Amino acid sequence: MTNGMTAVGFSVKPMRVGAEIVGLDLEKPISDATRAALYATWLEHGILLFREAVKTNAQHLALSRCFGKLEMHPMPEIRAKDEPYLIELGGSRRGSASAYVYDGDQLREGRLPWHRDTAYTLEICKGALLRLVEVPPKDGETLFADSQKAYDQLPEATKQRIDKLEFKATLRMGPFQQSRPGALWHSVRPATPEEFSGSAQLWAGKEIINRYPSVVHPVVIQHPETGRKSLYISPTYIDTFIGMDQVESDALLAELAGYLADPSNVYAHHWTPNDVMLWDNRRFLHAAMGFDPQYHRTGLRTTLAGALRSGRYFAKPAEDFLPAANIND
Numbered sequence: 072m073t074n075g076m077t078a079v080g081f082s083v084k085p086m087r088v089g090a091e092i093v094g095l096d097l098e099k100p101i102s103d104a105t106r107a108a109l110y111a112t113w114l115e116h117g118i119l120l121f122r123e124a125v126k127t128n129a130q131h132l133a134l135s136r137c138f139g140k141l142e143m144h145p146m147p148e149i150r151a152k153d154e155p156y157l158i159e160l161g162g163s164r165r166g167s168a169s170a171y172v173y174d175g176d177q178l179r180e181g182r183l184p185w186h187r188d189t190a191y192t193l194e195i196c197k198g199a200l201l202r203l204v205e206v207p208p209k210d211g212e213t214l215f216a217d218s219q220k221a222y223d224q225l226p227e228a229t230k231q232r233i234d235k236l237e238f239k240a241t242l243r244m245g246p247f248q249q250s251r252p253g254a255l256w257h258s259v260r261p262a263t264p265e266e267f268s269g270s271a272q273l274w275a276g277k278e279i280i281n282r283y284p285s286v287v288h289p290v291v292i293q294h295p296e297t298g299r300k301s302l303y304i305s306p307t308y309i310d311t312f313i314g315m316d317q318v319e320s321d322a323l324l325a326e327l328a329g330y331l332a333d334p335s336n337v338y339a340h341h342w343t344p345n346d347v348m349l350w351d352n353r354r355f356l357h358a359a360m361g362f363d364p365q366y367h368r369t370g371l372r373t374t375l376a377g378a379l380r381s382g383r384y385f386a387k388p389a390e391d392f393l394p395a396a397n398i399n400d
């Protein structure tokens with residue numbers, strides 16, 4: 072893909088990590104040629120920025136469908152009521168889907184450490200498109216890390232060590248995820264309900280978590296479309312690497328996370344309302360810096376249906392267990 076507006080209706084501005092799509096007019100229907108060119112650009116760069124490009128839910132859904140089938144997020148609790156293929160961030164979910172932590176003496180809402188979406192399910196989703204509607208006047212960035220580049224940078228001995236390795240992943244929220252090696256922040260601690268009432272409403276209660284029994288995924292995957300290898304771990308959600316005790320596992324996780332979070336592999340997006348960020352969840356991890364809860368930060372996100380069923384249950388689920396359904400359109 073080259074710079075300069077072409078017959079496909081947009082131009083590509085490569086960033087240090089990822090690329091920006093410039094000039095795409097979503098007021099018009101998206102042609103097959105545009106869709107194919109967008110898809111190829113996405114596979115090449117892994118994350119795409121559409122700056123102030125998406126004004127309505129219909130545009131958000133139409134753009135998302137250029138990159139594959141959508142799935143309803145496995146957690147019904149966070150789906151938007153009038154449009155189940157969108158999930159809501161903040162807004163009416165304020166105080167429910169966000170983690171409140173203290174980073175030093177600063178209270179932060181919406182801080183999420185490095186993760187790969189739906190890594191706690193059997194079929195990790197293919198990607199997602201996040202649009203912010205309300206943006207706080209400061210902070211609130213989202214970080215994206217290229218785990219393909221991180222894999223390429225690993226020493227040969229580490230590549231061999233992890234070649235056939237698997238990890239166990241469990242959905243856990245709150246203090247656990249903030250304290251994992253590679254979580255990105257070591258100074259944070261969860262706010263107590265006395266300090267901030269929102270923290271009492273953390274939503275990942277037992278009823279939700281019980282729907283997601285632990286799963287096992289490979290540490291290295293080959294991208295099904297590009298053939299490139301990626302470091303497929305998700306520091307949030309990892310319990311241990313299979314066959315290692317917690318100490319050995321945490322040391323390896325810290326080592327691998329060091330490559331993932333290396334600044335040369337990371338793009339930090341500072342949001343403007345109606346920006347959309349698209350990520351290839353097979354290749355990129357992401358993290359949210361959080362923001363001062365006196366401000367509002369709201370958004371909507373689609374989820375691209377998984378193309379890589381790489382997981383298995385860690386233990387056989389109970390007879391009466393009802394798996395969370397992945398519902399595709």
Ligand SMILES: O=C(O)CCC(=O)C(=O)O
Nearest residue numbers: 183188201212213359372
């Ligand atoms: O709030 C953000 O910036 C990122 C949220 C997130 O992890 C997601 O939408 O998957």
Ligand SMILES: [Fe+2]
Nearest residue numbers: 186187188357
């Ligand atoms: Fe996420």
